[in-house]
Amino acid sequence: MNKKKIFKLAKGFRGRAKNCIRIARERVEKALQYSYRDRRNKKRDMRSLWIERINAGTRIHGVNYGNFMHGLMEENIQLNRKVLSEISMHEPYSFKALVDISRNAFPGNKKVELPPKKEGLAILV
Amino acid sequence: MNPAAGNFSGNLKKALAGLRRINLEGLRWRVFDAKGQILGRLASQIATVIQGKDKPTYTPYREDGDMCIVLNAKDICVTGRKLTDKFYRWHTGYIGHLKERSLKDQLAKDPTEVIRKAVLRMLPRNKLRDDRDRKLRIFVGGEHPFGDRPIEPYVMPPRKVREMRPRARRALIRAQKKAEQQNQHGATDPRKRIKKEEAKNEQSV
Numbered sequence: 001m002n003k004k005k006i007f008k009l010a011k012g013f014r015g016r017a018k019n020c021i022r023i024a025r026e027r028v029e030k031a032l033q034y035s036y037r038d039r040r041n042k043k044r045d046m047r048s049l050w051i052e053r054i055n056a057g058t059r060i061h062g063v064n065y066g067n068f069m070h071g072l073m074e075e076n077i078q079l080n081r082k083v084l085s086e087i088s089m090h091e092p093y094s095f096k097a098l099v100d101i102s103r104n105a106f107p108g109n110k111k112v113e114l115p116p117k118k119e120g121l122a123i124l125v
Numbered sequence: 126m127n128p129a130a131g132n133f134s135g136n137l138k139k140a141l142a143g144l145r146r147i148n149l150e151g152l153r154w155r156v157f158d159a160k161g162q163i164l165g166r167l168a169s170q171i172a173t174v175i176q177g178k179d180k181p182t183y184t185p186y187r188e189d190g191d192m193c194i195v196l197n198a199k200d201i202c203v204t205g206r207k208l209t210d211k212f213y214r215w216h217t218g219y220i221g222h223l224k225e226r227s228l229k230d231q232l233a234k235d236p237t238e239v240i241r242k243a244v245l246r247m248l249p250r251n252k253l254r255d256d257r258d259r260k261l262r263i264f265v266g267g268e269h270p271f272g273d274r275p276i277e278p279y280v281m282p283p284r285k286v287r288e289m290r291p292r293a294r295r296a297l298i299r300a301q302k303k304a305e306q307q308n309q310h311g312a313t314d315p316r317k318r319i320k321k322e323e324a325k326n327e328q329s330v
Contacts, residue, residue, distance in 0.1 A: 049185065057181035088181040095181075 050085035057088030061099045063108075071102025140270050143259045152260075153191045154271060155279045159240065160200040162281065168243035170281060171195065175257050176248065188256045194271060195263040199236040203228065213242065237263040 003021055009031070010017060010024040017027040055065035063071075072079070077098070079087075088095045155174055159167055177183050177190035203211065211228040231239055240263050248254050262269070289297065 049183075052178065053181045053183055056179050056183055059179060060181075085181070 047081060050081040053085040054081060054088055057085075057092075057095055058099055061096060063099055063103055067106055067108035068099060068102045070108065071104075071106035072098070074105040075101055077101070137270055140262060140264070147192075147256070147259060148188075152189075154274045154276050155191050155193050156269075156276055157193060157195045157279050157281075158197055159195050160197040160267075161202055163284075164201050164203050164239065164243055166284065167195075167201070167281070168240060168247055170279070171240075171244050171261070172247040174279070175244065175260055188253045190257060190260060192260050193262070194269050194276075195237075195240055195261070196267050196269060198240050198263050198265050199232065201232075201236070201240060236265050 006021065006024050006028050007018070009028045012018065013024065013027055013031075015023075017023045051065060054068070058065060058068045079098075084095075084098070087098070157167065157171060171193050173179055175190040175193055177188070180189065182189065208229050209227060212225045213228070213231055214223060214225040216223050226234075228239065241258075241261065244261060245254070245258060248257055262271075
């Protein structure tokens with residue numbers, strides 16, 4: 001019945017919340033509320049994580065995130081942040097090409113101070 | 126590992142403490158030179174590197190920052206009157222026992238603590254903070270026992286120095302003029318100079 005469903009959802013909870021129906025019911029209700037809220041939060045968090053990664057990737061090449069995105073908008077490149085972050089993680093050379101496109105379109109950063117790179121770009125972990 | 130660090134004076138044990146606990150050895154070893162750097166600005170750069178936020182593979186739940194070595198901790202600079210007026214305060218738990226120590230005394234006592242506190246207070250307060258603390262090695266002098274690792278020096282980004290406020294600038298110009306005057310008149314005391322002039326006047330009269 002209802003109790004069975006509640007206990008099924010309450011697996012892994014701490015203390016009496018997984019065993020006693022009164023406490024389990026409260027905790028399960030709260031857990032469902034959190035999961036509702038976090039399904040919406042997850043979209044926000046993932047986007048901010050993509051932006052952090054893109055920022056890190058572009059700063060290696062001397063451009064910051066804002067100018068990079070502005071340059072891409074100018075060139076009408078409609079890659080979204082998810083894809084850009086994947087490119088910056090796994091395809092460093094393609095990402096460098098994108099950064100160069102953006103820098104040509106919008107030369108916002110004056111001092112492009114590249115640290116002396118020895119062999120290639122992918123010295124990243 | 127150890128015998129290559131021949132001429133390192135200081136606490137070798139403390140420098141190598143907990144190295145085994147740090148998991149990944151695909152990390153880089155970045156060297157920061159604190160000589161002449163401003164405390165907070167350097168600490169914020171170190172905090173970014175230690176968190177791994179300059180890598181595009183940054184993951185918030187995984188600790189992936191580079192090892193940071195800071196040299197010349199005693200040559201760190203601060204602006205304003207912070208050398209005498211910045212206090213580190215802590216409460217011992219007993220009532221009324223709020224202790225404080227100024228930056229000058231702390232530098233005399235243990236200069237590495239200054240940078241360590243600055244960096245640690247800039248890291249997010251989560252479970253990874255202790256691991257990040259373990260990755261940070263600070264040395265007072267200019268040498269470190271990690272000579273045999275692949276070391277990469279860190280180039281600080283160029284700093285935009287704020288223009289001085291008018292009053293401070295005038296004070297600086299006055300101080301410079303005074304210093305020039307002192308140098309011009311040699312190493313004589315102003316009082317001795319006046320006495321010499323008086324003696325000259327008396328003789329002439």
